[in-house]
Amino acid sequence: MASQPVRSSKKGPKPQHQNARSLKRKRQEEDHADLETKVQAIDLAAPITNFVDLPLSKATAAGLADSHFKTLTAIQQKGIPIALKGSDILGAAKTGSGKTLAFLVPVLEKLVLKKWTEFDGLGALIMSPTRELAIQIFEVLRKIGRYHSFSAGLVIGGKSLQEERERLGRMNILVCTPGRMLQHLDQTAAFEVDDLQILVLDEADRILDMGFQSTVDALLDHLPKTRQTLLFSATQTKRVSDLARLNLKDPVYVSVHEDAIMATPDKLKQNFVVTSLPDKLDTLWSFLRANTKSKIIVFLSSGKQVRFVYESFRHLQPGIPLMHLHGRQKQAQRLETMHKFTSSKNACLFSTDVAARGLDFPAVDWVLQLDCPEDAETYIHRVGRTARFEQEGRAVLFLEPNEQDAMLKRLEQKKVPIEEIKVKQNKQQSIKTQLQNMCFKDPELKFLGQRAFIAYVKSIFVQKDKEIFNLQKMPLEEYAASLGLPGAPRIKFMKGDTAKERKNASREQKFLALQDQQTQETNGKAIRTRYDRMFERQNQNVLSSRYTDLVQDGERELQDKEEDDESEEDFMKPKRRLASNSLSPEPLPDNSLPAPPDHRTVKLEGGPTLLIDSKRREKLLKSKKKLAKLMGKGHKLVFDEDGNPQEIYKLENEEDFKKRGSAAQQRQQFVEQEAAKVKTVDVGDKELAKHKKQEQKARRKAKERAAKENQDVGGGAVATLGGDEELIDPFADDYYNANDSDGSEAISSLDRADTTMPKTKRKKADTETDIGSSNRKKNHKTRVSRNSVEPETLEDLEALAASYL
Structure with missing residues (x-):
């Protein structure tokens, strides 16, 4: 028996690439330990002026240097060191002072110190009140984080929800708006935020106000309590209720301009112009004509006003490119407008408060506030x-x-210095006549003017500060005329106020008002111009058929009701009238005599039996309305999947209904029961979806292991996982395209171009597939050779058919 060879217990030298990996890993651990030591040793009292003086990771420092960020601003000098130590921050600074970098740098460093990888899930969440601001934050994050291996995503409204769901679970940093984020937290089963490390609220006072209160409260319920929270805004909130909602722990208030003389930038010259409401558009037009070589932003209170001013000025052509931005536009159009205005040297942007917070438009010369904030x-x-x-x-x-x-x-209380300037009356131009002509010729423009008028009046009506916004003192009729309208559109709440005053007025006041009205109608003969006669025409509704949709009165409903009542009457009146009790058909009693031969009885379905003894009663059978009175109470039915009717409930008496409680109590009880059912089912659905995701992941990993084993054993055979499959690289730079209109999610990589990432290639077919394809080619050639022979007899035809089968 041959002796077995003895194997040596000593292992050979490690391959060179394994030594390089171990050395790299060891060097990374040493750098990480050194970085932690430097962060803990930061002296908050020592002044730091440059980014190179901060204890930052190599990737962050390289991204800042390549983005040309070298010197720290005031808010960055105070905020970044405190945030690096892990404290919660309430940051307040003037607009344009660099608050975005003050929270993006701590976000990246927080994940670096936690050794966060792309497989650890969501680590940082950044929220902003508007989509435009979220896009701007995401762009800055891509610049300074280009050398990190984290994956970042942009989640805003107006995009495909399903595509966001597919990629959301692979993101480490998310920039979002509150509404869209809450939608994913409620509906996306595979999206988990249990390991969130840091939460950032940009423009925190706007996110925490009444407009977002319910959304933010629901969103905070999903987030973990143990996290770092950073709040930044130019007008920071200090309310205890807001801080309690966010679960802040010993927050540090960082304000660099709290002791400043003014709350606005030092090099900003601020003025105000006192002008009446009807003259605002004239003053704006004159200003634009005098500043055609400037970059201007004009703020208005509503999107309908923005649309009307933009369309009317576009027809008048002031000599400067015009753009408009408001919340009712589609997302692609809003992005296009932002990029156009950013790259323009001379332009005028009409906008609502969508563009009022955080947006950085370069080289803006003028900011005009046509409507009072x-x-x-x-x-x-x-x-x-x-x-x-x-x-x-x-x-x-x-x-x-x-x-x-x-x-x-109010401005004086907020440390806002402002001076009054006068308008030169000899240089002011009036466009009221042109607007009247355009509204008369173009019904669509007239309709936009009516909507703009109503939107402005409503915006004034809902304001809380009635000391500033007093609707009763505003000349609304003159304002409507300045928009080119023939008269002020009627508004429901204003009509109700005047009706209440008329109702409460005394008889003497009503009599005097009636006399004054009659005197003005008989004696008041004012000079009528061409435009007065033009607007007094009776066919104004032909030009704008949708004007009646703006007026909510009951005249049309009353007229329709009268027409329905008249249509029910007979065209020919009867020669004789019967008694009222004889008009209603009487049911035939059970013990009555049989009907005469020329009469008949009709049994109603679910109702009594009728005796038809005249043509009038025979005609009665065609009236569903009158027959319904004899049918008794109906039953509400529902239909199942097979189409069979089923009763949903039975009508009951009012006394039995009241025994169970009031209608409000029963309604509340029913709503609570159904809500509990829905909540229970929703939890089950989420668990089922999550379980399916886990099973799919386990099957995919098992296939990958099997493919790897086959490759090792088979000597280089390629195995496909479910056919040709192309994996998605979540760190590819081309995921984010601002002008993309198909609604795909903007996802970007923060990787370097030379970073080693798993590249995806389309798998080749295996050997069996190749053999099958070669056999198909051979059979195809055989068919061609068979078809080349002409069949001559019936046997040849049968052989040819058999070959095809």
Whole structure:
């Protein structure tokens, strides 16, 4: 028996690539330990002026250097060191002071210190109130984080929800808006935020106000309590209720301009113009004509006003490119408008408060506020679109005489210095006549003007500060005429106020008002111009058929009701009338005599038996309305999947209904029961979806292991996982395309171009597939050779058919 060879217990030298990996891993661990030591040793009292002086990772430092960020601003000098130590922050600074970098750098460093990888799930969540601001934050994140291996995603409204769901679970950093984020947390089963490390709220006072209160409260319920929270805004909130909602732990208030003389940038020149409401558009037109070589933003209170001013000025052509931006536009159009205005040197942008917060438009010369802002904080954010990063800028606020005193008082309390300027009357141009002509010729423009008028009046009506916004003192008729309208459109809540005053007036006041009206109609003969006669025409509804949709009165309903009543009457009146009791058919009693031969009885389905003894009663059978009175109470039915009717409930008496409680109590009880059922089913559905995802992942990994084993054993055979499959690289730079209109999610990689990532290739077919394809080619050639022979007899035809089968 041959002796077995003895194997040596000593292992050979490790391959060279394994030594390189171990050395690289060891070097990374040493760098990480050194970085942690430097972060803990930060001296908060020592001044730090440059980014190179901060203890940052190599990837972050390289991204900042390549993006040309070298010097720290005031908010960055105070905020970044505190955030690196892990404390919660309430950051407040003027607009254009660099708050975005003040929270993006700590976000990246937080994940680096936690040794976060692309497989660890969501680690950082950044929320902003508007989509445009979220896109801007995401762009800055891509620049400074280009050398990191983290994956980042942009989740905003107006995009495909399903495609976002497929990629959401692979993201480490998400920039989002509150509404869209809450939708994913409620509906996406595979999306988990249990390991969230840091939460950032940009423009925190706007996110935490009444407009987002319910959404943010529901969103915070999904997030873990143990996390770091950073709040940044130009007008920071200090309310205890807001801080309690966010579960902040010993937050540090960082304000670099709290002791400053003014709350706005130092190089911003601020003025206001006192002008009446009907003259606002004339003043704006004259201003644009005099500043055609400038970059201007004009803020209005509603999107309908933005649309009307943009369309009317576009027809008038002031000599400067015009653009408009509001929340009712599609996302692709909003992005296109932003990029156009950013790259333009001379342009005018009409916008709502969508563009009032956080957006960085370069080299804006003027900010005009055609409509008074709702408060001083909104004014500060609006004027912050100019004079950014120590540059110069100018802002003009249009005020009405009744708004002047109260608004200036509010601005003074917020440390906003503002001076009055006068308009040169000899250089002011009037466009009222042109607007009247355009509205008369173009019914669509007239309709836009009516909507703009109603939107402005409603925006004034809902304002809380009635000392500034007093609707009773505004000349609404003159304002409607300045828009080119023949008269002020009727508005429901205004009509109700005047009706209440008329109702409460005394008889003497009503009599005097009637006499004054009659005197004005008989004696008041004012000079009528061509435009007066034009607007007094009776066919105005032909030009704008949708005007009646804006007026909510009951005249049309009353007229339709009268027409229905008249249509029910007979065209020919009967010669004789019967008694009222004889008009209603009487049911035939059970013990009555049989009907005469010329009469008949009709048994109603589910009702009594009728005796038909005249043509009038025979005609009665055709009236569903009158027969319904004899049928008794009906039953509400529902239909199952087979189409069979089933009763859903039975009608009951009012006394039995009241025994179980009031209608409100029963309604609340029913809603609670159904909500509990839905919640239970929803939890089950989420668990089922999550379980299916886990099973799919396990099967995929098992296939991968089997394919790897086959490759090792078979000597290089390629195995396919479920056919040709192309994996998605979540870190590819081409996922984000701002002008993409198909609604795909903007996903970007923060990787370097030379970073080693798993490249995806389309798998080749295996050997069996190749053999099958070669056999098919051979059979095809055989068929061709068979078809080349002409069949001559019946046997040849049968042989040819058999070959095809």
